[in-house]
Amino acid sequence: MITASLWWHPGQGQGLEKLFRYARRMRNGGIRPNAAMSWAREGPATALLDAGKGLGYVAARRAMDRAIEIAKQSGIAMVAVRHSNHFGIAGYHAKRAADAGLIGIAMTNAGAEMAPWGATRPILGTNPWGIAVPRGGHHPIILDMALTQSGKGMMRWLDRAGLPMPDTWALTADGARTTDPGAAMDGPLLPIGDYKGYGLSLITDALTGVLTGSLFGAQVFQDDENYDVAHTMIAIRIEAFIARRRFDERLEALIADVLTAPPIDPDGPVQLPGQAEQERARWRLEHGIPVDGTTVAGLRDLARELGVPFALEPVA
């Protein structure tokens, strides 16, 4: 969660603010903090983890670590997780693989917010993907993305600021295009690439919820005592295909071409996926993570309730 706070814009709804939701879910039994997790199935290059309603971050990390371990032997591995919870940021889990020198893919299903293309009723989740590719001597490429153009967190943030949104983000509940984030708060989010993102979201649910025996479609995250989220992690060993040094040299050549492409806006240079997050993280590691007063008050209340020490150092 600290990683999410370091990487993300607060409007994107990840980070420390999620702690209150996790705490609420622990109280109502949807998340079991000390769940016994167990391996439900194991194959030569696959495994299935039963998270036993435990924390999604913990289960997904365990799954990716197992995928890395298997892929080091087999070249590619896929480890799925059933009966889990919100796994946080997909890019965090993908980065585990890149940090170990492998290519990592992490995906999850999520509460229904996207309608099938051409429909109004949300049936599918934003079903985010994280993909991380290691670089020699540099921070990995990290793509962390929902399969929708944007999310409700970002829309709420614009709505509070009185700002419009692009009309490609979400529809009204009746299925009309709008630039008013407030008007679309009860409507479906729009997928990336129109029907393409809808197809990707449907297939992501097939690869997570349907494949693992967890909930899927509009059922995920509906029952406060049983969120039953599913994730899928894939790790790929580069050396199964090419020498690592050659891969690194070739990837840097591609990156150099990408980064030197002439920008449309001279003040807006081309960036790699994950670069903005890394620059934000570097700044925040030095200067701190900005936290608003409401969040601070909430953290103090939560600490008091749980009997955990809480102290704020004044900003110098």
Place this chain on the structure above:
Amino acid sequence: MITASLWWHPGQGQGLEKLFRYARRMRNGGIRPNAAMSWAREGPATALLDAGKGLGYVAARRAMDRAIEIAKQSGIAMVAVRHSNHFGIAGYHAKRAADAGLIGIAMTNAGAEMAPWGATRPILGTNPWGIAVPRGGHHPIILDMALTQSGKGMMRWLDRAGLPMPDTWALTADGARTTDPGAAMDGPLLPIGDYKGYGLSLITDALTGVLTGSLFGAQVFQDDENYDVAHTMIAIRIEAFIARRRFDERLEALIADVLTAPPIDPDGPVQLPGQAEQERARWRLEHGIPVDGTTVAGLRDLARELGVPFALEPVA
């Protein structure tokens, strides 16, 4: 290629029309019709095929068939292809896996038509993906998509018809938005989901061109004697995670929810990925594939040049 003609709208540039390009590439040595293909690397769940400049369709099919064979043992397999050519439609290769009861993913790099997000110079390809998920007793779900909103073929088709395009498809060479397909013919195609599709395209090139030792980025498809395209195929065995019958039941439940979502346009019901292509194919298998006069004349010329019999049956 017949499958592509059965599935696709002619503006999408797949199908029989590709035959002329393939013939030209065979003449200039870029495609070797009888190339000796060989396994460059083999691991427990991976393999790398050297296509030896052979036909992309042939190489990709061979790779997916090998991925299916390995995944039946290991649960998941990845087979990559180097030194290949245009592999046709990604969905065709993914469908091979679904027809064998596995989930299939096919991807390729391609000639540079997409600029990095915020830039004007095309460095990355449309890098299409095909993903196929088998269904019990039904045609599989087949997502076949470029990572751009649309393609130059479709833009040319609209341009000839004097029709506008959405301003999300492509930019002018200077990086300006436009609805005039002719004005964007020399500009970059726009990715799905803005920077998300750019990230997916960059990572697809890392997983194909960079990883296999083929060309990547702006170099692919530039040298008429050496196109050097790369593909990656992944096959996933459902039974490594769940009993096939249970998967089928669950997937049908999800599909039923998707297809019964209230449509925005009462005359435009919700469809599954690949459904329109399958309906087109069913019609064309019965009534024939419409081919325009220019294509017919071209086929006749090509047949004469190669000494191959060519006869047209009159349409009843």
